[in-house]
Amino acid sequence: MPIVSMKAVQKWYGDYHALKDVDFSVEQGERVVICGPSGSGKSTLIRCINGLETCDAGSIVVNGIELTQRAGSVAKIRSVVGMVFQQFNLFPHLSALENCTLALTEELGLTQSQADEKAMQYLSRVRIADQAAKRPAQLSGGQQQRVAIARALCLEPELMLFDEPTSALDPEMISEVLETMVSLAEDGMSMICVTHELGFAREVAHRIIFMDEGALVEARDPIGFFERPENPRTKKFLSKILR
Amino acid sequence: MKELLIDLMGAPLGTIIFQLVFAAQFTVYLSLIAFIGGGMAAIFITLARIAPYRPIRSVATGYIWLFQSTPLLMLLFLCGLGFPHLFQFQISPWTAASVALTIFTSAYLAEVWRGAIGAVETGQWEASNALNLRYVVMLRRIIIPQAVKFGLAPTVGFLVQIIKGTSLAYIIGFQDLMLIGKRWANAPVDGSEPFIIFPIMAVLYFCLCYPLALFARQLEQKALARGQ
Numbered sequence: 001m002p003i004v005s006m007k008a009v010q011k012w013y014g015d016y017h018a019l020k021d022v023d024f025s026v027e028q029g030e031r032v033v034i035c036g037p038s039g040s041g042k043s044t045l046i047r048c049i050n051g052l053e054t055c056d057a058g059s060i061v062v063n064g065i066e067l068t069q070r071a072g073s074v075a076k077i078r079s080v081v082g083m084v085f086q087q088f089n090l091f092p093h094l095s096a097l098e099n100c101t102l103a104l105t106e107e108l109g110l111t112q113s114q115a116d117e118k119a120m121q122y123l124s125r126v127r128i129a130d131q132a133a134k135r136p137a138q139l140s141g142g143q144q145q146r147v148a149i150a151r152a153l154c155l156e157p158e159l160m161l162f163d164e165p166t167s168a169l170d171p172e173m174i175s176e177v178l179e180t181m182v183s184l185a186e187d188g189m190s191m192i193c194v195t196h197e198l199g200f201a202r203e204v205a206h207r208i209i210f211m212d213e214g215a216l217v218e219a220r221d222p223i224g225f226f227e228r229p230e231n232p233r234t235k236k237f238l239s240k241i242l243r
Numbered sequence: 244m245k246e247l248l249i250d251l252m253g254a255p256l257g258t259i260i261f262q263l264v265f266a267a268q269f270t271v272y273l274s275l276i277a278f279i280g281g282g283m284a285a286i287f288i289t290l291a292r293i294a295p296y297r298p299i300r301s302v303a304t305g306y307i308w309l310f311q312s313t314p315l316l317m318l319l320f321l322c323g324l325g326f327p328h329l330f331q332f333q334i335s336p337w338t339a340a341s342v343a344l345t346i347f348t349s350a351y352l353a354e355v356w357r358g359a360i361g362a363v364e365t366g367q368w369e370a371s372n373a374l375n376l377r378y379v380v381m382l383r384r385i386i387i388p389q390a391v392k393f394g395l396a397p398t399v400g401f402l403v404q405i406i407k408g409t410s411l412a413y414i415i416g417f418q419d420l421m422l423i424g425k426r427w428a429n430a431p432v433d434g435s436e437p438f439i440i441f442p443i444m445a446v447l448y449f450c451l452c453y454p455l456a457l458f459a460r461q462l463e464q465k466a467l468a469r470g471q
């Protein structure tokens with residue numbers, strides 16, 4: 001059973017057709033990288049998966065749960081899907097540790113000490129345990145993003161969504177975040193990652209998807225994608241960003 | 244206290260000042276009632292205003308819109324004179340003034356607080372949703388703690404508007420600083436001419452309002468400093 005299966009998904013923002021008849025599925029343990037020009041609908045696509053956007057037609061099934069208008073299905077899906085944002089979106093009034101423990105104590109009923117223990121485990125995993133007491137503003141961008149990854153991992157998701165996780169980072173901090181993501185990949189986490197980090201894509205992706213104007217244009221294994229792109233729009237895109 | 248003032252300043256002036264200071268306490272009480280009552284009402288209206296159900300939001304928006312566009316004087320007239328006359332019931336100036344100012348305050352604070360909540364970055368809502376936090380938890384732990392820093396200064400600043408607003412309650416017979424002052428100003432007593440009474444009243448209002456205005460300014464600057 002695929003972890004994500006989208007069929008004939010349509011999305012409009014007013015008159016703007018943001019997702020055009022998208023068919024997309026991801027297998028358990030599969031790592032998919034999505035790339036494409038700005039405004040092509042990459043964020044919209046992955047935000048539909050955990051219900052941050054609602055689609056207007058088509059069906060979305062995540063981990064066997066069909067996403068419907070009912071709040072219950074959205075909550076069930078979110079409980080198995082973690083998300084990492086371009087702007088980190090850490091809670092600025094809470095420490096790194098509290099960012100991680102909040103959902104554990106409030107929603108999963110862990111005691112504070114159980115939650116702390118679990119959160120420290122994941123903060124260590126992203127190699128930032130020594131900064132656990134700091135507020136986001138006291139951390140560098142790369143550190144914040146790693147805390148955000150730990151925060152999502154604390155809920156032990158089946159699938160991780162990344163929306164341009166390194167685009168807001170200074171160049172010298174990109175690699176620390178990518179390394180964290182590679183190590184997640186090595187553990188077999190299912191991942192959907194919107195990124196323009198092509199080195200990362202080549203290294204970890206099972207499949208690279210090129211989107212343009214709200215449609216999936218090409219889906220290939222990394223070698224095929226980079227070396228023998230078929231669609232002219234993919235070629236044009238690659239020639240621009242590989243230059 | 245009264246004797247001391249009279250000894251210090253002579254009969255009419257000492258008495259006048261004593262009565263004005265005494266009446267100022269009712270200005271303070273009315274302001275507190277309006278602020279606390281209006282604040283509590285505003286909590287519910289704000290929650291309704293941002294509720295995830297459109298009909299509830301519309302009702303709250305309507306309430307805010309209606310009472311923000313009604314002059315306070317009109318509200319006082321309606322509560323103190325209009326409705327009692329129309330529906331044939333008795334209402335004390337205290338109750339009428341309290342109700343009118345509470346409504347006025349609730350509409351205003353609800354709008355301020357909605358703005359403060361709206362100023363919290365959308366990413367905070369999205370991250371909370373992605374973490375599957377329930378709506379109540381999200382408001383209580385994430386959104387409201389951050390909104391407070393946007394809403395605190397205008398809220399304290401609005402207290403000044405309430406205090407000044409209470410001065411209108413004299414028109415429905417509420418015995419506050421304003422009413423007592425006006426009564427003295429109209430009295431044919433030497434040393435209670437309007438040019439003496441009104442400056443004294445202005446000083447008293449200033450003493451009530453200025454510390455609050457100052458406090459609001461400080462909060463605002465702190466919020467600005469934090470924002471940078």
Ligand SMILES: Nc1ncnc2c1ncn2[C@@H]1O[C@H](COP(=O)(O)OP(=O)(O)OP(=O)(O)O)[C@@H](O)[C@H]1O
Pocket residue numbers: 013016018036037038039040041042043044045
């Ligand atoms: N809330 C919204 N309201 C209206 N239009 C929107 C909204 N969100 C996105 N859009 C539009 O939908 C299109 C796709 O947006 P989306 O954010 O999915 O693109 P993207 O591929 O993620 O681009 P980027 O690389 O810039 O992040 C864009 O043209 C955008 O302007």
Ligand SMILES: [Mg+2]
Pocket residue numbers: 042043044163164
């Ligand atoms: Mg995007």
